[in-house]
Amino acid sequence: MKKKWMVGVFASALVLGACGSDDASEGGESSGGTTEWRFGHLADENHIWHKTALKFEELVEENADGQLEITIYPNNSLGGETDTINSIQAGSADMVISGETLQNWAPNAALMAVPYAFRDLEHVQSVVEGDIGEQIKQEISDEAGLTALYYHTRAPRNLTSNEPITSPDDLSGFSMRVPNVPLFLDTWQAAGAAPQVMDFNEVFTGLQQGVIDGQENPVDLIQSGGLYEVQDYVNRTEHVFSWIYILVGNEQYNALSEDLKQVVQDAAAEAQVYGEELYNEEIETIEQDLIDSGMEFVDVDQDAFREAMTPAVESSLSAEQLELYEQILAVE
Numbered sequence: 001m002k003k004k005w006m007v008g009v010f011a012s013a014l015v016l017g018a019c020g021s022d023d024a025s026e027g028g029e030s031s032g033g034t035t036e037w038r039f040g041h042l043a044d045e046n047h048i049w050h051k052t053a054l055k056f057e058e059l060v061e062e063n064a065d066g067q068l069e070i071t072i073y074p075n076n077s078l079g080g081e082t083d084t085i086n087s088i089q090a091g092s093a094d095m096v097i098s099g100e101t102l103q104n105w106a107p108n109a110a111l112m113a114v115p116y117a118f119r120d121l122e123h124v125q126s127v128v129e130g131d132i133g134e135q136i137k138q139e140i141s142d143e144a145g146l147t148a149l150y151y152h153t154r155a156p157r158n159l160t161s162n163e164p165i166t167s168p169d170d171l172s173g174f175s176m177r178v179p180n181v182p183l184f185l186d187t188w189q190a191a192g193a194a195p196q197v198m199d200f201n202e203v204f205t206g207l208q209q210g211v212i213d214g215q216e217n218p219v220d221l222i223q224s225g226g227l228y229e230v231q232d233y234v235n236r237t238e239h240v241f242s243w244i245y246i247l248v249g250n251e252q253y254n255a256l257s258e259d260l261k262q263v264v265q266d267a268a269a270e271a272q273v274y275g276e277e278l279y280n281e282e283i284e285t286i287e288q289d290l291i292d293s294g295m296e297f298v299d300v301d302q303d304a305f306r307e308a309m310t311p312a313v314e315s316s317l318s319a320e321q322l323e324l325y326e327q328i329l330a331v332e
Contacts, residue, residue, distance in 0.1 A: 036070075102144055115310075153276075200221070
């Protein structure tokens, strides 16, 4: 497998410097007849998503007979999540990892990460692999122009801070980052915080400079983003269990031959299994790594957070979203 991914500032410089050439600025087929997909995501090289992406790349290229190559850009080096989606739609990138942010194109994608909608990861898996998941996937394809290839379940989202937070009463005056998800803004505001939208690649600096007091993410991204260097506490709100898709542009995917589509689908199925195995192996050690790095885990009154957020959830959802939400709650 070729080591073709690029990282950090060096990668960004290369990407920006290459924008003057036709081959570097456009995804899709190169002049040599080989289709090249540019795959950007926000995690670092040690993250489960990146390791699984490398496996997907390896499997595709082993079976594509030189007809399809994938170059992976971690660390937001193709831009933030929203920027990369826009680039895919413009034809200058091809693949991305995205979840609830997709609600900005496909409103029902909001259901991928509704606070306190999912009981645990088994509940998430039942939804994503059932009719509700298929409905959300189809809307993402129709409205965002993206084809879901495989998915990762995610560790629960927890709130980080430099003072322990055990109930919504502790959120007064607490400025925090949330992703570009309107529902997150509404629910954290209802809980008493002062949320603001910020790309993940800006979070470390925002915390370091005191622009924000905290943020919320699964422990793997807390570790991947180095947030243990600028935050002291992980407050176990566990407010969101969710999943995230690995996606390719519809146009890019549909441009493939049927044989290459099958190569991609087979690689995606195998990457799905590989990613689940990595999750089971690694996620259990991440919490201890964060503790060893100086973070303290704090138990919170989850019922109080649920009570504070649920009215905002229900009032923020459209009639169609509310129906899906109620269906999710009913899934065994």
